[in-house]
Every structure is written in C-alpha cells, then in structure tokens.
Amino acid sequence: MTEFKLTRRQFGLLAASAAAAGLLPIPARAANGSLVAATFPGNWEDAYRRVLTPLVSEAGYDLTIAPALAQDQLAKVMASPGAPAYDTLLMSPGQMAIALENDLIQKIDTSRLSNWSKLDPAFQGEYGPTVTVEVNGIAYNPDLVPAPKGYADLFENPAYAGKVSWTGFGSNTAVMAYTQLAKIYGSGPEDMDAVFKLFADHPENLAGVVDSTNSQMSLYQQGEIAVFMCSTGNVAKLKSLGLNAEFVHPETGSPAAPVNIHLTKGSNNLDAAYAYMDAAISQAAQEQLTLPPTEMFPTNMDVALTPGIEAFVTRDTIPSLVYPDWALINKNRPDWIRAFDALVMG
C-alpha cells in the first residue's frame, strides 16, 4: 500500500489552496445594517451613490448601489427568488407589473417612512414610493439638425435621414416612442405592424439601431448620432458634460414613466431598505437630485422645481403627459422584440 506522507511544504500549499478557495466570491447576503439597492446605470447610479449613501449612512446603514437596467433587475431576482440579489428594485410600471405577476415585490409599511406624507398622493404606491417621473421626448444636437416637431418629423423630414438612432423594444424609452408612432401611423398603440412598415420604408432609420440608451449617449458624445429618444435626465447629463443637446416635447405628447422603489420579496434587510426609501423621498435628497446633472422631477411636495425642470415639466403638467398602457405593452413585447430584431437585421 502506498504510504501517504505530507511534508511541511506540501501542508503549507494545501493550506494556501484552502485559504484561496475561501476567498472566491461566493454570493453572500448583506449583513444586518446594510442593503443592496438596484438603480439604473449611468446618471442614476452616480447620483444615488453620491446623494443617498451619506443619508442612509447617517441613519446607521451601509448602502451598496448596484447598477442594473430594470429588465436585468427582474432577471436577476427571478434567478434567485429565495435570496434576491437586491433588497430594493427601481423600476417603472411596466416592470412593476411583471414583478407583481412573478411575486417578486411586496407591499410596504408606509408607517415606517417618515417622509411618506410629503409625497403627492399620486406618488404613494402601495408597493413603494415614486421617486421621480421620467419625462420622455427627443434629444437632438442643434449643431447638426433642426429641432424636430415630433416623431413623424424624424421619418418625413430629409434633414434627419441617417442621423437618428433608435433602440430595440427592450428599452422602455424606445417602446414608449414606438407606441406613439403606432398611434400616428397605425390604428392605435397596439398596431406595431404600422411601425415596422414605417421602418421598412425608411431603411436609413435602421442603420443606427443600437442596444441601449447608454450606448446612444456614448455615440452622441462622439458625434455619431444627432437625434435619439430620451428622457429629460439624458439631456441634462449631456449638457453637464459640456455637449450641445436639447430636449423636444413631441407634438403628440411626451410619454412619461413614474420611477418607483420597490421592496424585494425575501429581503432580509427591511430596516435598511425602509431607511433607503425614506432617504430617497426626503427633501434633502430630492433637492440635490433636482440640480444638474440629474434634474429629476421631485415627488416630495416640499421641494421646489428648478427653472431647469420647469422648462420641461411642472406639477400642473404632470397629469397631462402620456402614460402608456403597460399591460398592453407587456402582453405584446416579446413578439415585438423578436419582430423588430429580425427587421433590423434585414
């Protein structure tokens, strides 16, 4: 029988291997007193890390801001429903409907939010507070193109040929614009065949289709594109970078999407999650977030709108914005995504 001997050197190597194995990144839940909050990448991520981390820290909790698009947040939470990747989610009604359908979020205890009463009742959702309303429209570069009147202009005015960038139906910003185009060129927001025909008739609009608004921001900076569908926040960010960018309200109305913080089902850090929600709707945080480069519309009634925000929207005009039918969108979205991708590929 082979005699097994272990020298000191071999033992040391074995111990080092075991220690190294222990250092591998095994997904761990945050300890008590901390939370992982999902936010959109880019401007949102920077702003929430800068503004909310100190406020949550003051309340006695560690905040980790994790950037992820709303669809990705859903995918990651679906992947591990028992131990969710995020304690809180950030999303619009479209994704909220999917989260509810899949039992991923829970109703909140509003008595645990000291700033709850400061919110306009329209922003007091039972599944979490609305932290802002994203107003959507068209971003354009005045150095390269004239101001578009609306979505139809981008297809009918030769000045925009080859200068407009679109994204696929996975993007909320894009899908809201497409439902508006379906109203203009088709029989209603569900008539996406009319939109596909429009793109087929204007192939120059298919050349600049990219994967996300974040990619469009990079391309805009490089002068690759002159027009893209955006939120006011995107334009505020471009301006803060010193770029010449303007926002246009489409003549058919500006699509809008409330952005809510939701409490993930299965979160073990409820105290921290409530502290984070409360900080996000506090006057201190929202006042900072109304300033460039974010210029987010405040849902806390004690926060005054800045001239920069009032140029786009006021508290009185919020109800008159276009709020898409997300149930209709969610029902058709998979088919639309697949059909559009096939159309774009040619």
Added chain:
Amino acid sequence: MRASGFPFLVPMLALSVAFFALPLALLFAYSFAGETGPSLENYARFLGDPFNFRVLLNTARLGFETVLSTTLLGIPIALLFWHSGQRTRQVIIFLTLIPMLTSNVVRTFAWIVILGRQGPISETLMALGLTGAPISLMFTEFGLILAMTQIDLPLIILPLVAILSRLPRNLTEAAEVSGAGPWRVMVTVLLPLMVPALLAGWILVYASTSASFVTQAVIGGARNVYVPQLIYREVGTLFDWPLASAIAVVLLFTTGILLLALSMLSRHRRLVGHG
C-alpha cells in the same frame, strides 16, 4: 515510493465540479424544460426560426473572419519577434501584453472613437482624398472585425512567440543554403513548425470572438446580431430561460465541435511538421 499528489488536486477538482461542471449540467437540463415536461421544443423553436439560424451563421462567420485577420497580422509580428534582438523582442512583448491589461470594455469604447466619423480612420481617409465626407465604420461588420482583431491579436501572437522563441535562428539559413527561396522557407519550414501554435491561437481567438458580447453589441450595433446578444435578449428582456439555455447549448455545441476539430488537427503528425 513517492506519495501521490492527488489529495492536492481535490480542492481544485471540487471547485471545477461545483462552479463549472454542475452549472453546465444545470444549463443543459434547463434547455429541455417545456410547458408539460422535458422536451426538445426549445431546440425546435430556436433551430426552426430562420432568423436564429442566420444569427448562428453570422457568429461562426465573425469567428472565422477574426481568426483569419489575426493570423495574417500575427504571423508577421511573430516572425519580426523571432528575427529581432533582445530589446525589440521586449518591446513587441510589451506592446502585445499592454492591451490585455486593460478591460475589454475600455478597449471596445476606445474603438468607438477610432471607428467614428471624427476618428483617425475617417480623418486619414479624408486627408488622403479617398473620401469627400466623414465616414463611420460603426455598426458595420468590417468595423467589428477591426476591433475584434486588435482585441484578440495577443491570443495568437503569444503562442506563436512561444514556439518561435525555441527555434534556432539559423534554421532558415540551412534551408536557404539548400536552395530554398524565402517563400519556400516560409511554407515548407516555418509554417509547419508554427501549426501547433496557430491551432492553439485559432481556438482562443474563435472562442473569444464568438462570445464577446460587449464588443459585438457596442460596435456591431443592432444590425449585426450574434448568438451572445440573442442569449442576453432571451434571459434579460424576454425572461425565456429555457430557450436561452437551448441557445447557449447550441453555441457550446457548435463552438465545441470546431474546437475539437482544431484540437484533433493539432495532434495530426503530418500536419504539425513531424511527417
């Protein structure tokens, strides 16, 4: 008698099983998940759609085109290394390795600048009078291959350099004395000796290119769709995980067959200069 080293392999084996083999097995099992139980419906859905088939072919073509371009660039660089002195060799290795120390994402975004309307390629073409207006290579397969070639070039240069650095430099002199011209030396002496390194490089480049989600998405745009984007779409946007698993298995299978073929070629005695 010396003790077996097997116990020392146990931690690594355990990690490989837990974090590689097991997830792959789960992925494979998940790809058969159907509405009413295990079935092949996800594979039928994927392979039955001509769009998906085109995406699969596009991905394979992108891999082959990048392999070709990295080979055409990599061989001269490796030969330059072989013929150079110590200092030049250090410079070549440094320039090869430096890009690898930056993130793939950073390199991809640098290529946006290079390929863009205001980038050096467009400016140079305009300066040479070859184009009257700025041109953009963004969202084109050519631009994507350019970016992928730069990103994956070290993967083919390093194996070539490893092999060539072991060859005596008077090898070519011996062939020339025997009457062989430069091309004949290249084709009959050097290339056969380089084949194992080329095959290793091709495997690395093909695998890297066909799975490079970020570069494909950012440089290729939405008009050039490849399998990784399709998988991402099914997982992150449509939440159709069984179909995404089936697509991933198909990608693994097709890539695996190609890599297996290349591996078998690398063991072919006549091909690698032993015959």
